[in-house]
Amino acid sequence: MKKRKNLLLFIFSIYVCIMSYYLYTHQYYNTDMEAYMGLIYKTEYPDMKIEEIHQKVYSELKEKNPDFAGLGPVDPMVEEVAKGESTYYKFLSENPKAYGEELQLFAVKPFYNFINWSFFKLGFEASAATFLISIISYALILVLIFCFLIRILKNYTLATIITILLSLFKPILESSRHASPDSLSCVLLLLSFYAFLIRKNFFFATIFAVLCILTRPEYFIFYSFVYILLYFYRNKRQLSKKILFLSYGYLLASFLLIQYFNQISWSVLFMNQFTQVQLYPVSHPDLFQFSDYLQFVKRNIMLEFNASYFPLLLIILVIILANNFSLRDKEKQAQYLFFVIIYGSVFLRFLIFPSLVNRMMIGFYLLIILSMIYIQNSKEDIFKNSLEHGK
Template structure:
């Protein structure tokens, strides 16, 4: 029996390596890449002038991705999502001052930038470093999911099959191919859940939650609700109030420390991303328009929600929870509240940043999927001291 498990783990390892290599060799050169590369060079060479950084970034991109946005001529017949978007990337590729201000839109993800810089220090190129963060995160997500499923299902073949199917989930593979903080933030989110549920270590889980917020600050909304949820069930989870409050305090400080160094206000970011692209968002931001904000929210909320996986997952949530469901059952109440927290978080996030791009929603998707697997076929109880106690 043990030999069969080892063989399955070996096959899984080969599969993870194959998928990671395939996705790395087919990754996207998306438009965030030039900003993250610039931040790597600014960190490594603090005395280097922005003109030199700009030159280094675009020379590297021109060599590796000749079709990168900003190199080709602007197509006047293409409808732009935000006014001036195509023109913007052309200007950025030619104007070091505008490029310098664009970097300020990306400094709000310090831990992601730190990981990219760390790989650069190991000898990888700037473009390869930020791509590797996504690929390594993808591989670790699969390993973590496999480990978690083994813990709750006590069935290696089933855990293997489910993990392979999840690995083919489009938002997961897309996030691995993109240069973005999505994969890393998802990994940290899942790790914080795993450490809390399996190891029952609130301190380490809190540190991972902090790193997740330092990778994508909007996860602060989700963690705030989660800490309230844990506080509500702290007696059953055997969590003391003082460590819980201290853990949330550190999380709170991490979020507001990012905001303290953020030179671009939320209103400017919204206008820049969804209304009219601003060449100088720091020195010359356009005034915020509530009329434009409400118009965008009203015209896009249903389109964004329906193009996401949230309606489909909601159907499965209803089907699974409906099985022997009763409001009097405390376990059912906890499950219902947990999913309500996720959907409330998503809607609040949409009000702040009105986009539900699937790769950005990856962490929420995987939490829902894994929670549904747990509810439907788990052989352990998370309200015990740890998953290790399950029978």
Template sequence: MSYYLYANHYYNTDMEAYMGLIYKTEYPEMKIEEIHQKVYDELREKNPDFAGLGPVDPMVKELAKGESTYYKILSQNPKAYEEELQLFVVKPFYNFINWAFFKLGFSASASNSLISAISYALILILIFIFLIKILKNYSLAFIITILISLFKPLQESGRHVSADSLSCLLLLLSFYIFLVRKNFFLAGIFAMLCILTRPEYFIFYSFLYGLIYFYRNRLQVKTVPLLISYGYLVLTFFLIQAFNQVSWSALFMNQFTKVQIYPVSQPDPFSLSDYIHFIKSKIMLEFNASYFPLLLIFIIIILANNFSLNNKKTQAQVLFFAIVYGTVMLRFLVFPSLANRMMSGFYLIIILALVYIQNSKVDIFKNSLEDGK
């Protein structure tokens, strides 16, 4: 399946930016005009129909004003292309892995695609290992893993050139190492890498650290290491912002209202009324088009079975799912899109948590898995 996703990957419009960052890292002295030429020559060879290379389709519906001609301008204007790269430098770990594959001998375009396909395979391996640990049933763990492998958002993230699959893998690794391996330090390292891959996960981890602090005695986590670990996450997030030249307002407008050809040097003024109008017009449509309403039904059904306000275990379960949904809604206010491939990490966390609550043969909150038998 992983090979199929790689062989049939999408040439989505982020690809030219990630390829440019590879060349910019590998050849720091190379002029932007040369980088621009190398990127589009390679894309033209791989996919002549890539956005910006072919004629503009006047029938394409625009989400943001100017979107239909934006990538055509990028393909012809190295200066505009250079500023486009600044939108993607906020994912340094993803860009580092891209560059590492390039150093191994893969082309810039192949390096981008390999990350998503390999991350897809590693996610399934990790899920299978986790399910074996908590279910103590190889057959059931295998069946659930196969079904998850067919989950459309996970496959979409595996086919797209984006940081979605890698960030999902790092998110699941941080959970697995914290809950199963009981290694809080290493879990914090993977959390940092997750934020370095997709900075918006800082919102989710901030809420999670609050939950861990609230249940630190049950989880047997000491306060000082917890605060130090969270301090590293804060530093990681603000380190990214220190190198970020594109303001949130310019990023929002570029994606959802009016495309910014020069988001660094000539950003348009932010319009609060346009922002509020867009949020109001999209929030219900985006939420209903996602899997969150369906998963919420299963959460309610499963939690209602043994729910008690006096039971700290069920309280923690409710708070955890509240954090997931609260994070998603807060993230929507910052970046109003709930594209399923971007939400695959949240979907899998919910699904695995529900499998654990409903079928677990062990208590992962004990000192070891053996204690929970």
């Protein structure tokens, strides 16, 4: 039995290494990369003028990928979501002032930017530093999924098979090929739940939750609802009110800290992504029209949700829960409410930022999938202070 476990661990390790190498050699140069590269240079060389940063970034991108958006001719057939989107990156590549203001749109993810800068300090080029964390995060996501499944299923063979299948899940692969905080925030989200549910260490769970918010601030919505749920079920988890409020205070402080230094208002961010591109979002933002916001939300809410995996996962979830569904069973109420919180958080996030790009949703997808596996294979309440599993 021990030899079999070691063999499966060896196979899994080799698989993760092969997939990581493949992703490293097949990276996608997405349009956010130039902003994250600029923030690296701005951090490393605080006295460098924006014109020089602009030149360094686009010179490196042109060398690495001559077809990068903005460096080549504008494709007139590209469909625009926001007005002016097709010429936006071309304009940025030619205008250092507008490029400098665009950096503020991405400065609200301080921990992700810190990791990028750290890789740059280790000797990697700025372009490589921005996507290297996505590849490493991909590997860590697979390791965490594997660890979760081992504890839930207590079957190395099944855990290996399911992890490999999830590794091919399109949103996970997409996020690993983009220079974006999606994969890193997913790792931190899973780590916070792993520390809380498996290791029963609320201190580290809080730290990972804070870092998750510092990577993607919108996760503050989800964690806020989770803490409300924990408050009502604190006795099962043996958590005192003082510890809960202190922990949530750190999450709130991290979110407010980001907002304090944020120079871009929500209205400007919304317009830039969905209505009309803001060439100078800091110095000359356009006037926000609430009617445009309502029109966009009404036009896209059904399309976005249908294009995501949330409806499909909800169908599977209902099938699993329907077997022993009972609102009167207090031990199962927390599980039901946990899924309500996930879907409620996603819906509220959509109202603030009306987009459900699948690579941005991988944290929620994996929480739903792993929770469903837990419920299907364990008699224990997910919020009970115990992880003794058994069918």
